[in-house]
Amino acid sequence: MGLMLKLRFQNMLSLRRTINTASVGGSTLLKVEQINGLRKITMSDTKTRNALSMQMMDELISNIERNQSDERLRSIMITSVPGPVFSAGHNLKELTSNKGIDQQRAIFAKCNQLMITIRKSEVPVFAVVYGLAAAAGCQLVAACDFAIATEKAKFSTPGANFGVFCSTPGISVARSVNRSLAAYMVLTGLPLNSQEALQAGLVSKVFPEDTIEDSVQQIHNSIRSKSRSIIKLGKEFFYKQIEMGYEEALKEGAEVMVQNLQYQDSQEGLDSFKEKRKPVWSHTDDKVKM
Numbered sequence: 001m002g003l004m005l006k007l008r009f010q011n012m013l014s015l016r017r018t019i020n021t022a023s024v025g026g027s028t029l030l031k032v033e034q035i036n037g038l039r040k041i042t043m044s045d046t047k048t049r050n051a052l053s054m055q056m057m058d059e060l061i062s063n064i065e066r067n068q069s070d071e072r073l074r075s076i077m078i079t080s081v082p083g084p085v086f087s088a089g090h091n092l093k094e095l096t097s098n099k100g101i102d103q104q105r106a107i108f109a110k111c112n113q114l115m116i117t118i119r120k121s122e123v124p125v126f127a128v129v130y131g132l133a134a135a136a137g138c139q140l141v142a143a144c145d146f147a148i149a150t151e152k153a154k155f156s157t158p159g160a161n162f163g164v165f166c167s168t169p170g171i172s173v174a175r176s177v178n179r180s181l182a183a184y185m186v187l188t189g190l191p192l193n194s195q196e197a198l199q200a201g202l203v204s205k206v207f208p209e210d211t212i213e214d215s216v217q218q219i220h221n222s223i224r225s226k227s228r229s230i231i232k233l234g235k236e237f238f239y240k241q242i243e244m245g246y247e248e249a250l251k252e253g254a255e256v257m258v259q260n261l262q263y264q265d266s267q268e269g270l271d272s273f274k275e276k277r278k279p280v281w282s283h284t285d286d287k288v289k290m
Contacts, residue, residue, distance in 0.1 A: 037072050038217075039075070041077065042081060043078070050086065052140070074224045075220050076123060077216065079127065080129075089135025094107055111139075119239060131154070132191070133155050134155075142172035146203075146204040147203040149205075156189060263287060
């Protein structure tokens, strides 16, 4: 009984914590706050249309990685200030030839690091898109675990229009939509509206803008109601099995299920189901004592 009360008390400690706003050169790039386990990262560099500059990508990586082991952190949301643009992609001024080939390589390496950081996050990372997500901005959306959008959102990979084919954005996009549509996007540069993106699987849900905040809260609460450690285990295997052959995935998946059942939180979930009560999660990797 004492352990049960302690766990309930710990689960009530998801109080509001605000992370310092990251500023570069006197211009605020991101606003970050954490409320009840939801870390909201808002791109606010409207002067560059939230371009994924080196500084912006550095700050995104830093704020995704920060305190990943904190049990109070349950999901991460990447969004923009409501407006016409989510992110216009890379800052093209950083890609001109006078910057040098080493800088160009560094920019794409940093972008790769950002996408991998999202994939390796212990908690779900999702995008909320109000406006246009273009080029690397579209890649950022596709790299998230899932994305939701307003009815006004648009998605495009128009790099070829400017002489820079969207080769790296196409990697994430082609893993989110079918090959034919991905080819259409990178070869024509024409945008998808929010309903087309929904039908294609680039986004998971579309909501009216005036209901988006309530919808985000419902999604986060659904994640937050589950064991953090089980979500972590499941997310890691979900992406691992996608790269496997079918039979290999089935074999590996069965073993992961067995590992899952050894978690204390797994047994707590099964016990709570039998006892018709809400589970009290530990959110740890602790295993059942045999």
